[in-house]
Amino acid sequence: MSWFGSNKTAVEALVDGHYAALYRYAYRLSGATQAAEDLTQEVFLQAQKMLHQLRDPANAKSWLFTILRNAYLHRVRAEKSTRFVSLDGVAEVADRGNAPVPIVDSAQLQAALNQLPEVFRTPVILYYFEDFSYKDIAEQMNVPLGTVMSRLARAKMVLRQSLTEHAEVTTTTAHGEGI
Amino acid sequence: MDCQDARLLLAFSDRPSEKLDPAEIQPLQHHLEACPDCALAAERQQAVRGFDLAIGSAMRDVPIPIGQPAMLKQQLFGERPVLWKRWSVASAAAALIFALTASGVYYVNRPTVVTTNDLLTWPQQGIASNAEDVDSFLEKQGLNVRSPRVFDYSLLRSVEIVEFQKRRVAKLTFIANDEKVSASVLVLPHRQFDAPNQDIQANLSIRIINEDGYTYAIYYQGRLDGLLRVLN
Known part of the structure; x- marks a missing residue:
């Protein structure tokens, strides 16, 4: 039994x-x-087993997101083959805040996200989903709030640069073809 | 308010989920008016707001695979889809009804077990014990007639409905136990037949009896005396 009645009812609601x-x-x-489907399935299988740990249904979303991230990290550690760009120099790069806003394509965004290390990618994804506060993100990642904000600032900057450069390349190519 | 606090509040201010306390908004506003660096940071933050909206929109643009949640539930609870379940229940019910119907039809139409003894004793068994039983049987067949009362019905071997003069009539067959004397009787109601009333010569093996509004035409084999054994 749980807060919804039976475990089945509770898991169905989740x-x-x-x-x-x-x-x-x-x-x-x-x-x-495919990885997304597998991960999501794994989350609910784990949730079904560990449902007794969820005391307050209001925390269900954060709880499930935390399970998912842990499952993802477990897989990534097992694979150990992913390479990411270094963000060491990002802080020194000037943010091009006045640049025009490009049209952001879902696939382009994913390509840019794939270049980010997970510790930067996770907060920026959760940030843009807009359902999570900085505090929520910090708790899910088990890091201080300041760390979250710092990583977010750098990750957002990298994303903006990446997407702006892509837009510039696309524009230049389009102009070049026209000449 | 110092610059560190101002930058922190600025970071929170562009988040829908991080509403600033009204008590913090005015001090932040005063600080931005007095601090050119923080004002520039606020301006830059405002400038990238369009970026954030575009990235946020693209971030959430992930199509959800159709049917995955339902399949996941099946896996979690070891159930088949509801649609399958309905079909399986309907199919099972249909199969059960079919099986019961087929069994019933077979049961009703199944071959009757007949022993050799049944076959040997059948000719000795009477069909009806009296004329009233025969009348009742014929009435159920739609033939309202009166069978002749002069016969020993323990010797009755068959009751048939045959066509005579394009009309349905009853034919009763009597056989004596020694098989040497037999008689077939046609039952002809006077309301349907105007049969001859005179006696027929004895050597023609046919005898006519008129009785109670009926003509009984009796075709017999064997000696007349033997026939008398049949007749009461």
Whole structure:
């Protein structure tokens, strides 16, 4: 038994209420539909086993997102083959805040996300989902609030640069073809 | 308010989920008016707001695979889809009804077990014990007639409905136990037949009896005396 009545009812409610958000999160983290499906499925299988740990249904979403991230990290550690760009120099790069806003394509965004190390990618994904506060993100990642804000600032800057450069390349190519 | 606090509040201010306390908004506003660096940071933050909106929109643009949640539930609870379940229940019910119907039809139409003894004793068994039983049987067949009362019905071997003069009539067959004397009787109601009333010569093996509004035409084999054994 649990807060919904039976475990089955509770897990069904979790699937109905959070499947879509978890799948989107899994997709943005992993960058692949099959991995996203597998991760989302794994989350609910684990949730079914550990349902007794969820005392307050209001925390269900954060709880499930945390399970998903842990499952993802477990997989990534097992694979150990992913290479990411270094963000060491990002802080020194001037943010081009006055640049025109490019049209952001979902696939381009994923390509840019795939270049970010997970510790930067996770907060930026959760940030743009807009359902999570900085505090929520910090708790999910188990890091201080300041660390979250610092990583977010750098990750957002990298994303903006990446997407702006892509837009510039596209524009230049289009102009070049026209000449 | 110092610059560190101002930058922190600025970071929170562009988040829908991080509403600033009204008590913090005015001090932040005063600080931005007095501090050119923080004002520039606020301006830059405002400038990238469009970026954030575009990235946020693209971030959430992930199509959800159709049917995945339902399949996941099946896996979690070891159930088949509701649609499958409905079909399976309907199919099972249909199969059960079919099986019961087929069994019933077979039961009704199943071959009757007949022993050799049944076959050997049948000719000795009477069909009806009296004329009233025969009348009742014929009435159920739609033939309202009166069978002849002069016969020993323990010797009755068959009751048939045959066509005579394009009309349905009853034909009763009596056989004596020694098989040497037999008689077939046609039952002809006077309301349907105007049969001859005179006696027929004895050597023609046919005898006519008129009784109670009926003509009984009796075709017999064997000696007349033997026939008398049949007749009461």
